[in-house]
Amino acid sequence: MSVAVMNPIVQSSAASALLQLDEPEVILQSHALRILNSLADSFWPEISPSVAKIQDLSEKPSFPDAKLASLVAAKILFHLGDLDEALAYALRAEELFSISDATEFATTLRAKCIDEYIIMRNKPENETANDGKAQGIADDLGFEENKRMAALEDVVQKVLDSCIKNGEVRESIGVAIEAKMHDRLEQAIQSCASRDERIAALNYCFECSQSLVASRRYRAEVLKLIADMHRREEDPDEVALANCLSFLEDAERLAELLEGLVMSDDESKRLAAIQIAFNVHDNDTPRFFDKVVALFVSKEKTEGEATTEDSTRKEARQQIKDILSGSIPSSLTLDFLSNYSKADSYILQTIKSTQDSRSSVCHSALLFTNAIMHGGTAIDSFLRDNLEWLALATSWAKFSATSCLGVIHARHTASALNLLSPYLATQGGASSAYSEGGALYALGLMFANGGSQKLQRPESATPADGSGTSEAVTASEYLLAALRRESGNEVVQHGACLGLGLAAMGSWDGVDDNDIYEELKLTLFRDSAVAGEAAGLAMGLVSIGNGSEKALEEMLTYAEETEHEKIIRGLALGMALTCYGREDDAEEIIETMSSSKEPILRYGAMYAVAMAYCGTADNKAIRKLLYTAVTDVSDDVRRAAVICLGFVLFRHPKQVPKIVALSADSCFPHVRYGAAMALGIACAGTGLASASEILERLAADPSDFVRQGALIALAMVYMQHSEARTPKVVEIRKLFEKTIGDMHEDVMTKFGAILAYGIIDSGGRNSSIALTSLSGHRRMTAVVGLALFTQYWYWFPMVHFFGLALRPTSFVALNKDLKLPVLEVQCNTRPSLFAYPPMGPPKKVKAEEKAPVAVLSVTAKALARESRKEKEKAKAAASASGVEGETPEKETKPDDMEIDAVTKSENEKETPSKAEATKEEPTSFMISNPSRILDEQAKSVIWPKEARYQPVRTDGVRGFILVKDTRLDEEEKFVELNSLATARAPPESGSSVETSVQVSSAANEQAGLDEGSEPEAPEPFEYVDEEPADGEN
Incomplete structure (x- = not known):
């Protein structure tokens, strides 16, 4: 016996329910609302004309289902697009508004509710009350606002409870931070089951504090909470804790943390203390370093109290002091940049050969390019090899040329006075005021990133203050004495002031x-x-x-x-x-x-x-800059306003092209220039296609200085990008080359193109612009350096500040003795993606030979007939004149429709096919210590688990990494680095040829050449005596 199954009734209209809504009986109205609630998402267009009636029912205190009416009204208003009114009625529905539903209505209003609550929580105190009084609103509105706030908070609390219950810790952390709910933030982190999960949640909380929090005071509150929670862990993450304390600039607690780690019996703890010191130094806050060192030294034991067991601790303590003072990081960075430089001198020589030596602008541009290209490498061979060309610099150009040494020898503080002694009168050098001022400026550039080491005077030198003492002094003391001494020479004062400001x-x-x-x-x-x-x-x-x-x-x-x-x-x-x-x-x-x-x-x-x-992306700051960019009457102010957008937004590079797109199309060239520089600053090293598109358009701008800024910005954007990673970089380099070689190009545009070559290959192709440290802290020196670099618009020597913005993209692994052990890490990418650009002259591409033409036998017969007729005519003419003609050759009769054989040349036979020539590139490769590792590349680098050396921290392979030796019974092998040259700098422009020869000889000695040795003979070659072409003598 079969049972008939009835199909469910499919509702096709809401008309019946709407009719019941007009009935006077409350029961019918409630029944109608229940039906409309279920139909609202599908039949809202039909219900929308009756939304006013539903709103009236929701506002009647005597209506028993007022909350249900509010919910139905909220759904209809939501579909009509009025989210504010929909949220208001949804909040009136109270418990009937289910935030856990997966409908579009619930998810959208839930997000809207969270946003509204965050906005109200972040409003300044008394703002709502002041606005209400100004508009004459009744006092009871305050009560309504309080009820609304309570309703919003109730929804947010439910959302957070749901997130914690479902294990969505990161979502709850983000909402709690933005809504300033410290108790819920702590609860979300404590809900993690394991210690590793809690540490990961705290690290994510730290990231959110940098990206979500705009207020400096509130950011400090969040960081204090994170630090307290780190300390409450049984096995805390000391490096993460130290990072929080560094952001808070809590020197007292950081010194206590370092002291506790140093005094630990666990070697891993002492290595962690050294790693913390490197991380703190990378954050670039000099005043904070000094406080930490002073407090750390105060906790040190006296020599009498030290025991034999304390020797290791004392060594670690001294290492930490040297790291925080900057001497060890500067020395290691200098060694890396000088030994692994990939700067291409061919580019410099090519630019030099194509430029008019009479152009002081291009001459200065090439000096700046050489300085930036070799920034921090201590390689000044280009200057030594071109002394006659260098002598063309006069007056302020000589000031710039001399100060270039400060960029090239940045951090080379141990030999600073020895290098600059030819230009300093107090060091026995016979120099002009411009050279001496430039040398003092260079001294400041050397010590801006070089720590607080003492100057080492050459034996023949006299103190700057004229005293007979030869005690070592700091760079600040030396420059202060020089400034006091040169009270009558404004050129020397200019250099001394800049150098003193940098050193101090x-x-x-x-x-x-x-x-x-x-x-x-x-x-x-x-x-x-x-x-x-x-x-x-x-x-x-x-x-x-x-x-x-x-x-x-x-x-x-x-x-x-x-x-x-x-x-x-x-x-x-x-x-x-x-x-x-x-x-x-x-x-x-x-x-x-x-x-x-x-x-x-x-x-x-x-x-x-x-x-x-x-770096804050503060809305108020952005609005002010954009407003000034379009309202100020001064071109300089408008230009500066647009440039400064790059600094405010450098943590959000993808947003900058959208924000400055209209400025890049402005009718004012100064605004367009500002847009170009803003893109270069904020998008440095990113290779963003959206930024490149705008900059390439500006590189063809009618204004010469706009083209200049666009070329410089393009170089910033494409720093350290290979052809395999970003094919566009090849076109950009060709654009620089074309602009430099164009005889009809404006000199200011050429200045930008020449400077761009140095920027794109900064620091021997091992450095890049970095406005934040590896831990996310703003690098003060870098931000200031880039801001003052933009002042080259008024004063060319300000270009040298660009060197302060550079940071080596290095991987340097160190053992407990701060030596470089031989080790390798694995990079799971193709080698070409992050390879250096090719060096030297570009390879000439051999022109493809044309394929030989196939000759058909029909054509051969026609050609033979023509040839036979010509010979017969020639023979007849010769017989008529009495001259015997040549005997015609026997005709060769080819076969019909036969194609003549094509003989390949010897070269073609030896050339392999394209498929054979192209080798398959490996998908991974090993990176030795030390090496260049780019920020994007670091994501693909892993540390081999079976390796002898294991890192103290496993969350990164950039910068200085402390490693622990797991095979103490085996002998260690270390990386051998070449020692730096300490010869005096090239002589100043007015020096004699004899002095120049002496300096060149000294440079050869450093390169390993004896004074009497001869250079190697050139490669053997075959000389071809070409005959002159027709018409040539």
């Missing part, structure tokens, strides 16, 4: 009096335009980031009183540097400078915004 960068905390700052202020008050500009800039470098009200007031007052534009510009930039990292605390001085009638001060205000909010 960030040394003043703004609290106590500072001798360097006061001496710079005295130089400023002499009202010399040349010296005053550098003094104002140096005052900002010394007080960078301290926000000193005293310093800001003094600089602003003098800038408003002086008539020298150079001094105003130097002070404006100095004030901007003082605001570094201050965020909201810098708003007062920014507003004061922005409202000034002096355009140079408004120009400085844009850089103050950039420095105060660098």
Whole structure:
């Protein structure tokens, strides 16, 4: 017996329910609402005309199903696109609004609810009340706002509970941080089952604090919570904890952590302490380093209390002090860059041969390119090999040429005075004021990244202060003495001020009096335009980031009183540097400078915004810069406003092309130039196609300086990109080459193209622009260096600041003695993806030979007939004239339709096929210690588990990595590096040929050549005596 199964009724209309909604009985209305609730997602167009009735029912206190009416109204309003009203009615539905449903309505309003709650939580206190009073709104509105806030919080709490229950810890962490719910943040992290999961959650929380939190104060609160939770772990992650303390600049706790690790009996803990020291130094906060070192030294035991067991600890403690002071990182970095440089001197020689030696602009550009290309490598062979060309530099060009040595020999502090002695009068050198000023500037560039080591004087040198003592002094003390001595020469003062500002960068905390700052202020008050500009800039470098009200007031007052534009510009930039990292605390001085009638001060205000909010992507800062870019009457201010967008947004490079796209199409060339530089700064090393598209268009701009900026920015974007990784880089390099070789190109555009070659191959192709440390901290020196590099618009020597923005993309593994053991790591990518560009002249591509023409027998017969007729005519003509003609050759009769055989040449027979010539590239390869590892490449590098040396940290292979030896019974092998040359620098431009020969001989000795040795004979070659062509004698 079969049973009939009835099909379910499919609702085709909501008309019946809508009719019941008009009934006066409450029961029918409630029944209608239940039906409409189930049909709302499908029949909302039919229901929408009755939404007003449903809203009325939801607002009636006497209606029993008012919450249900609110839910139905919310669904209809949602489908109509009114999300704000839909959320309001959904909140009135209270428990009927289910956030766990997987419908589009529930998920969208849930996200909207979270966003609204975050906005309200982040509103300044009393903002809502003030707005209400201003508009005359009744006091009961405050109660409604409080009810709305409570309803939103209830939904968010349910969302967080759901996330924690489902194991979605990262989602709950993100919501809790943005909503400022510390208790729920801690609860989410504690919900992790294992220690590794909690550490991973804390690390993710740290990342969120850098990317999601805009307020500096609230970021500090989150970091304190993370640090406290790290400390509560039984086995804490010391490196992650130290990273938090470094961001908080909590020197006391960091020193305690280092001391505890050093005193541990576990070797891994001591290695972790050394690794922490390297990480902290990479964060680039000089004042913080000094505090940590001072506190760390205060905890050190006295010699009398030390025991035999403490020798290892004492060695580790000394290593940590040397690392934090910068001496060990600088030495290791210098060794890596000098030994593994891949700078291509052929490019420099090619540029030199194509440029007019009479053009001082191109001459200076090539000097800058050489300096940046060899930045930090201590390789100055190009200058030594081209002394006559170098002698063409005069006046301020000589100043720039001499200061180039500071970029090339950056961190080469041990031989600083020996290298620069030919230019320093106090070191026995007979130099001009321009050379001496450039040498003092170079000294500051060497020590800007070189730590706080003492200067080592040459034996024949005399102290800068003229005293008879030869005690070692710091670079700051030496330059301060030089500034005091040269009170009458503004050129030397200019170099001394810049060098002093670099050597003492960030040394003043703004609290106590500072001798360097006061001496710079005295130089400023002499009202010399040349010296005053550098003094104002140096005052900002010394007080960078301290926000000193005293310093800001003094600089602003003098800038408003002086008539020298150079001094105003130097002070404006100095004030901007003082605001570094201050965020909201810098708003007062920014507003004061922005409202000034002096355009140079408004120009400085844009850089103050950039420095105060660098890397924060703060909406308020972005709006201010964009507003100024379109409203200010000064071209310089508009240009600066667009450039500074790159600094504010450098953590979000993919957003910058969208933001500056309209500026790149502006009718003002200064704004277009600013857009190009902003893209170069924010997108450095990314190779973003969207950025390249805009920059390539700007590289063909009608304005020469816009093309200049676009070429420089293209070089920044494509730093360290290979052809296999980014094929576009080949076209970019050809664009540089074409621009440099074009005789009709404007000199300013050529300047940009020449400089671009140095930038794209920075630091021997082993360095790249890095505005953040490996742990995510802003690198103060790099940000300042790139900001001041953009000032080359006014003053070419500012190009040298570019070297401060570079960081080696290196992998350097170190053992407990800070030596480089022989080891390898595996990279799971094709070698060509991250390979160096080819060096030397480009390989000439052999032209393809044309295929021989096949001759048909029919054609051969026709040709034979023609040939026979010609010969018969010639014979007849010869017989008529009495001259005997030649006997015709026997005709060869080819077969019909036969194709003549084609004989291949010898070369063609030997050439292998294309398939045979192309070898299959491996998918992985081994990287030895030390080597270049790019940021993108690091994701594919793994540490072999069976390797003898294992890293202390397994979360990265960039920078300095401490490794532990797991086979103590085996003998260690170490990497041998060549020692650096310490010869004196090339002589100044006016030196005699005899002196030049002596310096060249010294350079040859360093290269391993004896003075009397002869160079090797050239390769044997075959000489071909070509006969002259027709018409040539």
